[in-house]
Amino acid sequence: MIIEEIRIDRLEMPLKHPFETSFGKLMARDFLIVSATSGDITGYGESTAFPLPFYNEESTETVLYILKKLIIPQVLKMENLEHPEDLDPIFQSVKGHRMAKAALEGAVWDLYCKKKGISLANALGGTKTEIDVGVSIGIEPTIGELLDRVGSCIDQGYKKIKVKIKPGFDVKPMQAIRERFGMDVPLMADANSAYTLQDIDLLKQLDPLNLMMIEQPLAYDDIIDHATLQKELSTPICLDESIHSVDDARKAVEIGAARVINIKVGRVGGLTEAKKIHDYCQAMDIPVWCGGMLESGIGRAHNIAITSLANFTIPGDTSPSDRYWEQDITDPEIKFHKPGVIKVPEGPGIGYGINEQAFNDYVVGTETFSR
Numbered sequence: 001m002i003i004e005e006i007r008i009d010r011l012e013m014p015l016k017h018p019f020e021t022s023f024g025k026l027m028a029r030d031f032l033i034v035s036a037t038s039g040d041i042t043g044y045g046e047s048t049a050f051p052l053p054f055y056n057e058e059s060t061e062t063v064l065y066i067l068k069k070l071i072i073p074q075v076l077k078m079e080n081l082e083h084p085e086d087l088d089p090i091f092q093s094v095k096g097h098r099m100a101k102a103a104l105e106g107a108v109w110d111l112y113c114k115k116k117g118i119s120l121a122n123a124l125g126g127t128k129t130e131i132d133v134g135v136s137i138g139i140e141p142t143i144g145e146l147l148d149r150v151g152s153c154i155d156q157g158y159k160k161i162k163v164k165i166k167p168g169f170d171v172k173p174m175q176a177i178r179e180r181f182g183m184d185v186p187l188m189a190d191a192n193s194a195y196t197l198q199d200i201d202l203l204k205q206l207d208p209l210n211l212m213m214i215e216q217p218l219a220y221d222d223i224i225d226h227a228t229l230q231k232e233l234s235t236p237i238c239l240d241e242s243i244h245s246v247d248d249a250r251k252a253v254e255i256g257a258a259r260v261i262n263i264k265v266g267r268v269g270g271l272t273e274a275k276k277i278h279d280y281c282q283a284m285d286i287p288v289w290c291g292g293m294l295e296s297g298i299g300r301a302h303n304i305a306i307t308s309l310a311n312f313t314i315p316g317d318t319s320p321s322d323r324y325w326e327q328d329i330t331d332p333e334i335k336f337h338k339p340g341v342i343k344v345p346e347g348p349g350i351g352y353g354i355n356e357q358a359f360n361d362y363v364v365g366t367e368t369f370s371r
Ligand code: OSB
Pocket: 021, 055, 135, 136, 190, 192, 240, 291, 292, 293, 294, 295, 317, 318, 319
């Protein structure tokens, strides 16, 4: 196929509830939707970068720059794009900038599947017809408010409760959750790289709490110190920020830095690399789950598709639309079909349409590029 047009829309979607992590507080999502058109069919992808580089090195502006300057011009010149993997030589020519690549690659995967009339989940080799999902709860102003939110999420049927921690808001809130809701709730903590090896004694205090895992306790670019920490902890370590590729996953697993891996499609440069990490981890008996970046329904639909692969055995952060937005941009919105469970759509591509009205209401800028 030939891609005739690529469009970038910048959207600003207010969050229903502020989301605070160890790296900052978000009131709204400011992000890009990339759409790629061939003939009368359009595919959609989402950039998961934040406006500022507080989670990883990328930002909305760097994604825009790389797409406009390097990736889109090359893609619009391609004469023989038969499969999304044909983008690889273009991607190889640019070091890093994986969220930029993933946004474009996602649009091409959706377009490719829609042209073939197959679902994205099937095209990726997914076998599940429904996925279990969890929720990621931000840092709340008080332990009381955190307990209220945890209770409400348990009542809604979420299959995993993840709580953000940071220095000063870690052991006490996690203990309080266990005291209130018991030791059996599937519970984990995400530190977003807020600690160092100096904090080993503090992190060890989480061990008696029977957490499923602790996510990215140490630096965003570290693998080695996590292996040192894992030797001291009984709680499994899960890596998020540190894993950009199947090679990173292999290094982390080989040295014992991660017993679980969080796969985020954007962070690893797209669905093709996400699948490679999944396949490697499956062969190594390392369970994986799909993380989230507070995506709109479009990014979330991609996450649902990849989560249909068999080794996504742990519920992901792929919560339904109403956990984030008053109104999402997909039609239909993403919903539970039973508590804590989302059906994998069977329609072509991502399997969700676009709610044009809602989409346009959130757009703050549009740029179009043609052959
Ligand atoms: O570390 O997983 C993370 C949100 C923004 C940035 C980083 C992370 C998160 C989440 C929320 O945990 C996941 C979601 O609900 O989309």
